[in-house]
Amino acid sequence: MRIDKFLKVSRIIKRRSVAKEIADQGRISVNGRVIKSSSEVHPNDEIVIKFGNKTLTVRVKELLDTTKKDDAQRMYEIINEEYERDFRSENE
Template identity: 85%
Template sequence: MRIDKFLKVSRIIKRRSVAKEIADKGRIFINGRAAKSSTEVKPNDEVVIKFGNKTLTILVKELLDTTKKDDAERMYEITSEDYERDFRNE
């Protein structure tokens, strides 16, 4: 499954077009390698997503073509969620 579709179906990112844009800007990594929106993802892959000051690391558990809201969380496991602090305002 393409990474942009996975992020939308799993509800990590709400719109596939936004997932595509983030991937094409080099802010998504799969198993340590930069990913384009068309990069394939499979179970047991580690995905790192950089959102502004937040870095989310997930482990892909399952691939589903469509999901209900409750089933979306079965698709991945969050392994870390890091925030960069802005020291300019302190």
């Protein structure tokens, strides 16, 4: 399954076009390699996504073509979620 579709179906990112844009900006890596939106993901792959001041690391558990909201979290497990601190507000 393509990474942009996985992120949309798993509801990690709400829109496939946004997932595609983030991937094509080099803000997503799979198993340590920066990838493009057309790259394939497989079960047990580790995905790192950089959203602004947040970095989310997930492991692919299963691939589903469609999901209901309750089933979406079966597709992945969160390994780590980090927030960068805003140093500007601390120094003011």
